[in-house]
Amino acid sequence: MCRILSIVASCYQEAENAVTAEGLFQSAINRKELPPGPLSLLCLKEAVLSYEKLCRNWDKREGDAKRLEAEAEEIDESLPDPWKGKSGIHGSLWFWTPGDFL
Secondary structure, three states: OHHHHHHHHHHHHHHHOOOHHHHHHHHHHOHOOOOOOHHHHHHHHHHHHHHHHHOOOOOOOOOHHHHHHHHHHHHHOOOOHHHOOOOOOOOHHHHHEEEEOO
């Protein structure tokens, strides 16, 4: 669900509807809804980075953008080494078990 909400939020962001995009990004990064594992964390990191981009383009939201950037870095650091630095799209394209790389 994280990936879907993030994509829809990005569409609203492009349509310059920042308030709706923000709500969707906040729903996308709700960690209680995420299944465990690196693939979910990759999607979460991508959603946080997209939300950070929204805040950077929004007046007086630089503090939020910096906080989100730090959160994305923490998520990336929590990933196993083979997954660090990968973009969120990798979470959708890899068809084998991530446990093979742990």
